[in-house]
Amino acid sequence: METAEIRRRWLAYFEGKGHTVVDSAPLIHDDPNLLFVNAGMVPFKPYLLGQQTPPYTRATSVQKCVRTGDIEEVGKTSRHGTFFQMNGNFSFGDYFKAEAISMAWEFLTSPESAGGLGLRKDSLWATVYQDDDAAHDLWLQLTDLPAERIVRRDEEDNYWSMGVPGPGGPSSEIFLDRGPEYGRDGGPAVDEDRFMEIWNLVFMQHELSAVRSKSDFDIAGNLPQQNIDTGMGLERMASILQGVDNLYEIDQVFPVLDRAAEMAGVEYGATQEQVASRSHPHDVHLRVVADHVRSGLMLIGDGVTPGNEGRGYVLRRMLRRAVRSMRLLGVTEPALPELLPISRDLMGTSYPELVSGWERISQIAYAEEDAFRRTLEAGTSIFDVAATETRKTGGKVLPGAKAFALHDTYGFPIDLTLEMAAEQGLSVDEEGFRTLMTEQRERAKADARAKKSGHADTGVWRELREAGATDWRAYTDLETDGRVVGLVRDGQRVEALEPGQTGQVVLDTTSFYAESGGQIADSGLITFDGGRLEVTDVQRPVKGLVVHTVKVVEGELREGVDARAQVDPTWRIEAAQAHSGTHVVHAALRQVLGPSALQSGSYNKPGYLRLDFQWTGALDAATKSELEEIANLAVRDDLPVSAHWMSLPAAREWGALALFGETYDEDVRVIEIGGPWSRELCGGTHVQHSSQIGALTLTGESSVGSGLRRLEAFVGLNALRHLATERALVAELSGIAGVQPTELKDRVSQMVSRLKEAEREITALKREQAKGATADLAQKAQQVGGVQLVAEVLPGIDGGELRAVAQEVRQQLGDTAAAVALVSTAGAKPVVVVATTSAAREQGVKAGALVKAAATALGGGGGGKDDLAQGGGQDASKAPDALEAIRAAVAGA
Structure with missing residues (x-):
């Protein structure tokens, strides 16, 4: 059975059992503790942990996952792989153990003609947590498993937790007996190579406290809502149904x-x-x-x-x-x-x-x-x-x-x-x-932890989040009144922050924008009776909680007091100009370069924008000029800017672009500029009409990686200041050159041409001088071992001329065993050239080896043939050391 068919059957079966089919989330997730989604339950964590109310009570998915902890083991074992797909079915306060066990058994053992996988019942085993009598009895009652194939195991094998206080519960795993050729008989407790785990059912029912390790914790009581979280590895099941030994051999x-x-x-x-x-x-x-x-x-x-x-x-x-x-x-x-x-x-x-x-x-x-x-x-x-x-x-x-x-x-x-x-x-x-x-x-x-959580353990933020989500009003207000619900300093909850101290403040209501989607946080003040705080950063360390990093300017701030959040209005409008400007530049890019020029990252701060996009080559001057003109035409046309909330599927159908690397909720915010010209999923702050962006001028375009380019621009007053600076510079240079600004380009071109011609003449003179000195250089040859060695520093000669001089000196030395080693210190980086005669090479003196010795002393590298070689380095002051290394190498040869 093909892997795609197993995936299709899984989703169809659970959809038929009343589950909502949820598309796989992207591999990039907004969990600060995860680099990539590494388990099927990750997108459902807010529902399983009770942080959000799920839009459904039953769900099923086939989730893309990546794990890289054992990347060095990939290929060496049959089980290690980096990308895999996890089939899962989930219940949020709906069904529990009986239904989860019954559905798992039915899907695995039903014949293929009935939509199942058709596994032999006598090849299956189940494990349960040692104290979970209910699960043990349900396996006996609801399936054809005999008691001897239902194994009890301890916390290490059959109890699930996140490793921190919170929800947990016993699990029940399903194993397949692959046969005696794979190992010993006796069930999963004896040999997990022969008895392969294919499905894990987690019964989330306990509230854990004092979690000391995976197998050492206290159970504080039962959860108010029981959940089901299951996972079946798609690749592992495909290897079984396709009769191959490992995931590398599936279709x-x-x-x-x-x-x-x-x-x-x-x-x-x-x-x-x-x-x-x-x-x-x-x-x-x-x-x-x-x-x-x-x-x-x-x-x-x-x-x-x-x-x-x-x-x-x-x-x-x-x-x-x-x-x-x-x-x-x-x-x-x-x-x-x-x-x-x-x-x-x-x-x-x-x-x-x-x-x-x-x-x-x-x-x-x-x-x-x-x-x-x-x-x-x-x-x-x-x-x-x-x-x-x-x-x-x-x-x-x-x-x-x-x-x-x-x-x-x-x-x-x-x-x-x-x-x-x-x-x-x-x-x-x-x-x-x-x-x-x-x-x-x-x-x-x-660094990542510090940025995400202000050096605090995420447990502090989860504790504050459990008290309620922040009423966040950045889209509508610049000032809000609220109450201080938490204070944190050096990662710990504190009762007060004193003048001069820096810490984190959580308000129940705030107007401050928290950094996200490439837009930096708002700046401003938090005031309270008798005190004032300067806001230096705003983050969301956990979903739904807004945290302000502050410096106490005056007054002592205590938890529970009333406070007023006041965003700097100039900061907010200039940040909105930059963010809306980014959308305009992105739309212009796609108009000029085509739909494959997709944004892959951005950074916005007041008056400045940076946009990374996927493209393989540098943009020429004409293209950059066209981009800038299209963007400024959009500003001139005063296009309406509007925000719309809708479901993620509806947004995609509407043609809204999602920024790669971001994750989104089921309901998303779409920013539209000029109708379909620009529609993007975005959580940032924006202007109301494109004309409010003001002037927009591109200041840079560069490479930031393979297939990735970066555009930078100023907007609003910053753009005008930048243009004014350039205008003043042109005026000053025109005065120095003694021409009108319109004539400056031609005058500079003439000056550069004359300078290049002068440099050519100087080089030619140096070449003639060097050639004239070859006889003198040949006379400086010294006997080193059995070889006549010329080893000199010639400043001011480039690599090409140095090679010509070395060969001319070698010719003057005739048929003797001789080597010529010259180092030039022209420019910042030294160049070394070695030429040898055939008689010297017969004695083992080879140019390539000598150049490597010299280049090592110069802090660089090089090589070449036995008769002529060239290298270079980083430190011109080491030229004498390089020649000494050559002398030593010749003596050694």
Whole structure:
């Protein structure tokens, strides 16, 4: 049975049982604790935790998920994969254990002709929590399972919690006996390779307190509402029904693996023992390729773009691991153009947006592969320098800091560094490397936590949220009256904030806009009887709660007092100008470049906007001018700006654009500018008519990653100030040049031409001087070992001229064993050239090796042929050291 058919049957079955079919949420979710959606229940957490009232009492979904904690194990085992799909059915205070067990049994065991999966009843087992008599008895009463195939297990295996105080409950897992060829008999407690878990039913019924670990907690009592949360891995079930041993061989994955094997000219099919022992590495590499190509496809499809941190880094790592694995298989040509379309065709049946967004997806993926191929070339040179430095000091271990720099700066995977080091007889300080990686991750996590929660533990914010949601009025008001419901300082609840202190304030009502959707938070004041607070930041650490970071200017603020939130009106209107301006620029982009030029991120602050969009090449001056004109025409035309609330499906049908990387509720806010010209899902503040944006001027366009460009612009008064500054600069330069502003371009062009001509004449003079000095240079040859060596610094000569001089000096030295080593310090970076005679090469003195020695001293790299080689570096002051390194190398040879 095909994977897409299992998915279809699942949704049809539970829809027939009264469940609302909920589309998969994007892999990017607004939970600050999650990089990606990693479980089917994640989109339903607010309902399961009682934070929001669900719009339905029963739901079912097939949720896209990504887990990357064990990414290094992908390909080595049959179970580790990064992307997977989780089938789930959920009840919010509706049915409970009896119905969940009954429906699970019916779906699994009903014949295929009746819409089920047709599993043999005698192959199924169930586990229940050791004290859950009710679940045990229901399995006996409602199914054909005998008592000996219903196993009781402890908290470690059959009790669910989030690891913090809150809801929890026993679970019941369903296992399939795969047969004696997979292991020992005796049920799941004996062998979970033979007895494979296929479904987990969580009975959420308890309120937990004092959670000390997964298996150590206190049960405070029963929840007011009992919920059901279940999950069945789609890929795992597909492997069972398709008769294969692992997720890499199911119909949605194997064709990519098969094509990769064909490209590499290798065969797939090692035993698990061979894979585990690495005696058949082809299979591991092929599995990595198949898994990561699909995961990369799905992540880009949901708006992730490759980057150096967070989600973008995970995507970049996956794509580069796939490309690297193909290179290890011997494939040096681009691989993704061959493999990614196969995955698109396999997954497009279930996720049609992969097909409709293919142009964007493929552009990003292919650009990343091209960038990595260049990275491999650049990083290899840097690695050579590091390896030479290590050997020069007599070492055999490449320092962890060097390996980390290769990884962090050049994107070199550690396995690539390990392999290249082994080829040169070196090992790598892996412990040092991983220590630096851990420190980097911890810094990133700490920064993220600080930004999201003001250094407070999320438990503090959940506690305040349970008291009620913030009445948020940023769309309608600049000032609101409210009450202080919570104060936090250094991550802890406090009773008061005193003058001079900084902390966080939660009001029951506020007019302050909390940072989101690329728009920074409002600025302003919070006042109370006898006191005043300066608001420096506003965030939503948990959904529904608005938190103000403040500095106490005067007065002591205590919980429970009345306070007035006052947004700076100038700040608000200028921020609204910038946000509406971003929508206008985005619409202009799509009008000029086409629908594939989609926004993938933005940043708005008063008077300034930044918009990132998906595009592979730089925009020329004519295109930027056209964009700016279209945007300003939209401002001139005074287009109406309006906000509409509607369901997410209705918004999509209406043609509203969703920003990649954002998650949305069932009801969404659509900002419309000029009717269908600009319709976007957006939670920001906006002007009421486009003319209120004011002037808009583009100030920059640049690359910020593979397939990603960035536009920057000023709006309103900031745009006018920018234009006034440029006008003053033109006037000043015109005065210096002695021409009218309209003649400045021609005058500057003439001056540049004359300057270039003068530089050419100077270069020619230097060339003649250098050639005239070749005889003198040849006479400076010194005997080093058995070789005549000329080693000199020639300032002010470029690399091309340096090569010509080196070859001329070599010719003057005739047939003797000789080497010419010249270093030029022209410009900021030094250049080294070495030329050798055939007699010198016979003695083992080779130009390429000498250049590498010199370039290492200069802090760079280089190479070439045995007779002529060139390199460079970073530090011109090290030129004498470079020549000394050459002398030592010649003496050693």
